[in-house]
Amino acid sequence: MSVPPRVALATCSHFPQGDPDDAPLPAAIEGSEYVIWDDPSVDWNRYDVVVLRSTWDYQHRRGEFLEWANAIGDRLLNPPEIVAWNTDKAYLKELEDAGLPVVHTELIAPGAPFTAPADGAEYVVKPTVSAGSRDTARFHGADDAPRAAALVEAIHAGGRTAMVQPYVASVDERGETALLYFDGAFSHAIHKGPLLTPGADPTAEVFAAETILPREATAAERELGARALAHVAARFPELDGPLLYARVDVVEDEDGAPLILELELTEPSLFFMDDPGRVSDFAAAIGRRVPVR
Numbered sequence: 049m050s051v052p053p054r055v056a057l058a059t060c061s062h063f064p065q066g067d068p069d070d071a072p073l074p075a076a077i078e079g080s081e082y083v084i085w086d087d088p089s090v091d092w093n094r095y096d097v098v099v100l101r102s103t104w105d106y107q108h109r110r111g112e113f114l115e116w117a118n119a120i121g122d123r124l125l126n127p128p129e130i131v132a133w134n135t136d137k138a139y140l141k142e143l144e145d146a147g148l149p150v151v152h153t154e155l156i157a158p159g160a161p162f163t164a165p166a167d168g169a170e171y172v173v174k175p176t177v178s179a180g181s182r183d184t185a186r187f188h189g190a191d192d193a194p195r196a197a198a199l200v201e202a203i204h205a206g207g208r209t210a211m212v213q214p215y216v217a218s219v220d221e222r223g224e225t226a227l228l229y230f231d232g233a234f235s236h237a238i239h240k241g242p243l244l245t246p247g248a249d250p251t252a253e254v255f256a257a258e259t260i261l262p263r264e265a266t267a268a269e270r271e272l273g274a275r276a277l278a279h280v281a282a283r284f285p286e287l288d289g290p291l292l293y294a295r296v297d298v299v300e301d302e303d304g305a306p307l308i309l310e311l312e313l314t315e316p317s318l319f320f321m322d323d324p325g326r327v328s329d330f331a332a333a334i335g336r337r338v339p340v341r
Contacts (some may be wrong), residue, residue, distance in 0.1 A: 055080035056095040058315075061087075061104040069320055076318040076331040079338075085116060092120055096338050097165060099125045099281055099292070100315045104179050108206055110135055126313050126335060127294040129284060134313040136213060137176040143308060146279055149272065151299065152310045156210040161201040164193035170215035172244065174200050175208040179315070186215055186244035215244070216307065218300040224309060226297050227265055227273040228318055228326075231333040232290025234273070235326055237265035238319045240297075269298050269306045274310055292333055293318060 057073060059066050059082050060138075066073065066203045076081050083090055085103045092098065098120050106113035117128040124131070132281070133139055137153070144150040155176065156162055164187070165171050173196050174184035183203055187196040203210040224240040241259030265273075273296040281287065295312035318327045 053079050053081040053094075054081040054096040055334060056092070056098045057081065057101050058083055058085045058098055059102040060084060062105060063102045067317060069317055070101055070280070072320065072322075072324070072327045073101075073331070076327045077334055080334075081220075086112070095123065097123050097125055097334065097335060100131070103315045106135075107175070107177050107179055107182065107208075110177050127159075127287065129286070130291065131314050133284075134311065135177060136209075137174075137178070137310070138209065139311065140211075140308070143276070143279065143311070148275060148279060148308060149301075149305065151213050151216060154202055154212045156204075156212065158204040158207060158209065162193075162197045162210070164190050164196060165212070165214070170217075171196075172213045172215050173203075174211055174213075175203045175206075176211050177208050184244065216301070216309075217298045218302070218304075222300055223259075224297050224299050225263055225269055225306075226295055226312075227269060227321065229273070229277065229291075229294040229296075230326075230329050231292065231336070232294075233278065234265075234270060235329060236319075236323070237263045237269070238321070239263035260321070262321065266306070272296070272298060272308065273304045276308055277291060279315070280311070292337065293330070 055077050057066060057070070057080055057137070061084050064082060064084060074082070114128070114132055117124055117131045121128065138155060140150050140153045141155065144153065168189040170186060170188045172186050178184060183199070185199055200210045217244050223242055226238050226240055228235045228237065239261045241244065243258065276296050277294055280291070291313060295316040295318070296308065297312060298306040298308040299309050301307050318330065
């Protein structure tokens with residue numbers, strides 16, 4: 049007799065069988081299957097746990113997504129309170145105010161005016177609720193201000209807050225480093241090449257194409273990743289143990305020190321890169337959260 053699935057790998061209609069990087073998960077996680085998060089025919093009560101994976105279409109209906117997450121409750125991994133906090137990049141201001149080294153972020157709420165940075169440097173405009181580099185573009189000085197203002201206006205038209213960050217020049221040469229954690233323990237790191245081209249419009253795809261390679265994280269990067277996760281643990285003392293997964297994206301400042309670019313705790317790519325050990329570690333972390341029957 050077959051055992052009914054007990055683990056839902058939540059995805060979206062664009063990826064009904066999940067992202068290709070996650071392809072090994074159903075075989076590695078006993079009793080698991082991909083389920084589209086907003087499919088009205090799904091009975092979510094049949095699953096013991098729901099693992100957020102490629103739910104990458106919620107950005108223009110975050111309220112609906114959070115209602116769904118709250119309905120799943122503590123069976124959702126990562127849990128709803130983390131999802132609510134992490135799906136709005138305004139959390140970067142909180143991290144910065146807490147003294148963590150973060151790429152400086154200015155928030156522009158709907159209706160507030162946009163002013164290009166006065167120093168003429170490059171900058172990035174994106175929504176605070178976004179994924180996959182959608183609605184995100186790179187600009188240069190006042191000459192690009194009309195194009196940047198148009199993107200801010202488009203973001204505001206959708207009811208979202210815009211954010212402006214300086215473009216970190218080291219990304220063009222070194223790219224980004226993503227630090228991956230399973231069950232609170234460091235797993236691996238990857239290199240992500242530069243995504244934003246000067247003068248290019250935001251991607252129209254579900255996510256921008258990425259160049260991903262293995263990378264050894266530096267001691268400074270790992271120390272910053274640990275500090276970021278410690279902040280989350282202190283902020284959410286009600287959590288029972290570490291998060292199932294976390295990804296800390298960092299870049300280098302002009303002195304080579306790491307800065308937090310994003311803290312991905314909701315539905316990040318985990319970059320297994322065909323490594324069965326990483327898949328097994330992640331599957332084991334999920335297995336520890338499935339109730340014993």
